[in-house]
Amino acid sequence: MAFSSGQSKGPMSEINVTPLVDVMLVLLIIFMITAPLLQHKVKIDLPQPNPNVQNPTNPPDPIKVKIDQGGAIYWNGTPVDELGLRAQIAVIAQQTNQPELQIHAADQAAYQSVAQVLADAKSYGLTKISFADDN
Numbered sequence: 001m002a003f004s005s006g007q008s009k010g011p012m013s014e015i016n017v018t019p020l021v022d023v024m025l026v027l028l029i030i031f032m033i034t035a036p037l038l039q040h041k042v043k044i045d046l047p048q049p050n051p052n053v054q055n056p057t058n059p060p061d062p063i064k065v066k067i068d069q070g071g072a073i074y075w076n077g078t079p080v081d082e083l084g085l086r087a088q089i090a091v092i093a094q095q096t097n098q099p100e101l102q103i104h105a106a107d108q109a110a111y112q113s114v115a116q117v118l119a120d121a122k123s124y125g126l127t128k129i130s131f132a133d134d135n
Contacts, residue, residue, distance in 0.1 A: 026069065058105040060099035063092060064132070065117055069108040086120050100128040 013112055065085070066074040074089050092098060101121055105114050121129050 060095075061099060062100040062102045062130075063088075064078050064102050064104060066104040067106060067109045067113050067117065069106045071110050071113040073113070082116070082120075085117065086124075087122045089120055089126065093126055098126060098128055100130055101126055102132040104132050 064074075064076055066077075068074070073082070073085055075085065080088065088100075092101075103114065103117060118129065
């Protein structure tokens with residue numbers, strides 16, 4: 001809706017350019033401030049690869065720990081008790097290139113059994129622990 005001026009009763013037919021000039025000046029100031037910043041380069045020190053460190057080409061096979069619905073624990077398909085599990089974990093924890101410990105828990109397995117396996121693995125210092133699904 002156009003506003004009328006005080007002298008005539010009809011609509012105002014001229015464009016008010018003052019808001020346009022204000023917006024253009026603000027954009028010009030923003031451009032003048034940000035344009036020099038685009039030319040500034042930030043030096044980033046990225047880590048360089050160490051040629052002395054050798055990545056293992058053949059990582060060890062993962063260890064599969066299965067926990068069934070009754071709470072029985074299987075180490076690579078062989079049933080073990082809690083002491084046997086701790087002994088096996090202690091053996092692989094001593095290795096320099098630790099294998100991954102994959103925990104396969106049944107849907108209805110008790111949380112206490114899974115938590116105990118995780119606690120044992122953590123207490124012996126295993127760092128590569130994952131959960132796997134049998135599907």
